[in-house]
Each structure stands twice: as structure tokens, then as C-alpha cells.
Amino acid sequence: MEFSPLLEKMIESLRCLPGVGRKSAQRAAFHLLERDRRGAEDLAKALIAAIEHVGHCQHCRNYTEQDLCSICAHPKRSQSKLMCIVESPADLLALEQSGQFKGRYFVLFGHLSPLDGIGPEQLGLSVLEQQFQNSVVDEVVLATNPTVEGDATAHYIADLCKKYSINATRIAHGVPVGGELEYVDGTTLARSFAGRTQMP
């Protein structure tokens, strides 16, 4: 037995969301039909508007519905000679929320992963190289994730920087602030040792 066609279609469609299986989709559908038809309507409209209009910023590849994102269109930040390279818009948001970085960004939307068919072209590195050629930056901060793929991507971009005599730096990896040494894994401890700094 199945539900009525429209309800079945709704349940199946909800499964396009990540981590949503048949049961969760069913629960969501009942919730929307029973308690939040207005929310479902808003969601439908927001989805249509977003998929129709949200594209990538021409400079940094972040999501935006304009040609340039709000950071690349910012009069001061767009002139910055400092560029931070991140893997995803979520990483960019996390850095922005820390409030420390006032330069420009470049979003890779992934990391080098030849087995998955993700090479330099998929990460927009030709766009990035173009910007290096136009010498818009003089320092690149590599803020890819501290994973094997993230590190490999950072090294690849660092090599690219060398070609254009741009200074490439990597964000520090070590014990998180507030963390306890006892519970930190060995690799992180090793990196925090290797990256130790002089006490003032």
C-alpha cells in the first residue's frame, strides 16, 4: 500500500535532502501537511528562487545572486592584497564569524581528489591563476581542512603561488583553545609541537 500519488511524490522528493531516508521524509511530509503548510509553501518558493538565481561570484566563486559577492564588492576588502583560500562557503562563514580576517577569499568547493575526478579545473584553479597573473594579491593564506586531501590541495596551490612569487602561508594546526591535551589525538599533538612558537 502506498499513500495518495501527490503525498508519495512529496515524500520521495524530500529524500533529495542529505541524510533524509524514507522514514524521515514521511515524518517531514506529515509535519508539513498537518502543522506547517505555510512553511512548506515558503520553502518551495525559496527553493525555486535560490536554484534559479544563486550562482557563483566571478572573483571568489562563493555563492551569490549578483556578479560579485558582498565581500568581493566591498570597496575596502576587494582591494586587499591578502587572500584566504577555503574549501567551502561554510568554512568561509566560520572564518568570517571569528571576525579576524579582513581580506578577500577564494572558495574551492572541494579539494583535490583524483579518484573522484576532482582535479585543479573543478576547483577553479585556472580562475585563481588568472588572478595571480594579474597580481591582485601578495599573500595567500591556505585554510583548507587539515586532512590528507586538504593538505595536498594546500601544497598544490602553494606551488602555484611560488610560480608567481606570491607568499603562501598555512593556518596553524594544534591543540584547540579550551581543549585538554589529554584528549587531543597524537597527530594534532605532533603538529602542535612542530608548529611551536617563541614565548614573548
Added chain:
Amino acid sequence: MEFSPLLEKMIESLRCLPGVGRKSAQRAAFHLLERDRRGAEDLAKALIAAIEHVGHCQHCRNYTEQDLCSICAHPKRSQSKLMCIVESPADLLALEQSGQFKGRYFVLFGHLSPLDGIGPEQLGLSVLEQQFQNSVVDEVVLATNPTVEGDATAHYIADLCKKYSINATRIAHGVPVGGELEYVDGTTLARSFAGRTQMP
């Protein structure tokens, strides 16, 4: 810092789904924009179609976009004198999938819960009483959940049945098939004792 307006709206709208907070909504939005714009479009269309057309069956209150659901419109089942009363469409589906029950249903969409303002009227019991008056059934199987509220609801409907001389039965509660006694809670064991049956 926030994302572009349309992306922010999309993320906020996704939060109308049950159990989806800001981070999950963000993850879902990125997933849809990056990997499944087609799925997002289908979802939007399915949501609009469902909220516009899916209503309740006039007989059993289950979701349907017709006047009668597929069970109530079924030539044999609609003539059945046996009615099963469940709390939600998901319960109805579970019973249908067990393939044992061939009668008709009535969906309460909840259980009696005076503190939440859910009384007999909200559960459609006047519609149910109307059907009792028209003597369409001669046995009612109460398949509400074995919770305090579900039991209270079952008792309330059983009283209603008495008024119209309809036989009211309750589904059996006890040790689940395949379960081990050792891990079954005391209340369930007590009910499985009280509901013991004669060995053939």
C-alpha cells in the same frame, strides 16, 4: 556576515522541516545548490502540489487528494463491517504493510491530550460517531499507541462504541516477536501476562 539574501532565505526556509537546525539547513542548501538543483526543483513542485491538493478523506480522515482515499473508495473494503482506529497515517501504513487487516480505517491524527487542547472534536470523533449512528460497522479495533494518552483515547472511543452497541476490541500488547524476555520492560511483561491466551 551572512550569505546572499536568497541563500539565507533558502537556509531559513529549510528549518521548517522537523529536526533541522541552522547547520543541517546550511548543509542541505549547499548540497542542493552544488549537486542537486534538479532535485530541489522537483521538491519545490511536489511541495506546492501537495499542500494545494492533499486534504483529508471524508470517511476515514486519511490524507488524500480525492474526496475518498483509496481504501474508502475500494469496492470491497468500503463495505467492510470492521473498522481499525489509528493515531496517524504512518500507523495505518505500518498495519497495511503487515497485510493482515482487510477492513476500513479511521485516522485520529493524534490522541486525547486536554493539556494541549486536543479533545474529541480535534480527533474527528463527531465524524466517527456519525458513522456509528449510520451503523456502518459492527466491530472497532482500537490500534492507538500503548501509551497513557493512547490508552485513554482507546477507552474514550470504547465508551462511544458501547452507546451504539458496537463491539470494541484493542490490539494485543506483549513481548514483540523475536524479542528476548530479558530485555523487555516490566510494564510490557505485565501486559503480556494479563493478555495470556490458551495454548491450542
